[in-house]
Amino acid sequence: MNKKTLKVLNRVGFWILICFIFIYMLFPFYWAINSSLKSESQLQMTPATFVPRDPETMSIAPTLKNYIAVIKDGQFTRGLWNSTVVAVSTTVLALLVGSFAAFALGKLRFRGKRASLYIILAMTMFPQVTILSGLYAVINKLGIGAKLSMILSYMIFTLPFTTWVLTSFFKDLPVEIMESAQVDGATPFQTFRKILLPLTAPALVTTGLLSFIAAWNEYLFALTFTSIDPASRTVPVAISLFTGSVSRQEPFGEIMAAAVLVTVPIVVLVLIFQKRIIAGLTAGAVKG
Structure with a gap:
């Protein structure tokens, strides 16, 4: 087998692997x-179809009933609002x-300073479940509300990541900028607020978006802290407890419709800011 044939086979194998992963x-x-586009009868068809089809004629017949039912459901819309409040507050x-x-x-x-960096990095390595019971006991003892409890709890895993990534960006800024500001009489805080912070705007967008996604998708803490306050349930918890519009129904189609509605905004945001996300992750991982 010559080199040209081997090169072609390697390229074909590479693209087969890419297609499989995709x-x-x-x-x-x-x-x-x-x-989400299937009715109850279509969901019960065996074998399952890759597109919504009418059970009798087998013609393609999608329906929006699941989306309409989800949008009209007060539990879901309230969960969207709660998730927005909690995720935005956590990010800010x-x-x-x-x-x-x-x-x-x-x-x-x-x-x-070096020890502080390593401690911050170590905080991101602990699984959430290890601190959940103790944290819940403390919050319950202090009588903190469910939404504020979630915001403070989400800071445990969003703040170390944000600090670690932003530290790399601040390190990359030329020290001459700070020296010039000091010569002009600026205080360290003025230098930070008026000069350095605007220069790190791309990093702020990156870390802010990733923190928002982490808080928006979080389920374990939200399920625990809202167990005694159902009105504060975020959208992941609301979807997991979704009962549908019909009594004694397993609302699989409505659950899928709710999941799609929640996922689409995140996907759009990631596609818009994907280059900045990659830049932020690379800077935080390589330059530490």
Whole structure:
């Protein structure tokens, strides 16, 4: 086998692998869309069809009944609002606190800075379930509301990531900028707020979006903290407890419709900011 044939085979094998990964990753989302467009009778068809089909004529017959039922469901719309409030609040707090911490770790000199960075990195390695029971006991003892509990709890995993990534961006900024600002009489805080922070706007967008996605999709903490306050349930919890519009019904189609409605905005945001997300992850992982 000559080199040219081997090169062609390698290229064909590479693209077969890419197609397999592409189908493997997108098929669950496609199946959710397919199921959300089926009626109850279509969902019970065996074998299952890859497109919504009429059980009798087998013609393609999608329906929007599941989406209409989901949109009219007050539990789902309330969950969307709660998720928006919690995710936006978590993102703003993570960026506010994380940017100050990253500025100190990236540009200021103080004892224990390296140890602080390693501690921040270590905080991202612990699974959430290890602190859930103790955290719930503390929050229940203090009598904190469900929404505020979720916001404070989500900061545990969004703040270390935000600080770690932003620290890398602050380190990359030329030190001459700070020196010039000091010569002009600017205080460290003025230098941070008026000069350095605007320069890190791409990093703020990256970390803010990733923090928002993490808070929007979080389920374990939300399920625990809203167990005694159903009105504060976020949308992942609302979907998991979805009962549908008909009594004693397994609302699979409506659950899939709700999942699609929740996922589409995140997918759109990721596609819009994908380059900045990759840049932020690369900077945080490589330059540390």
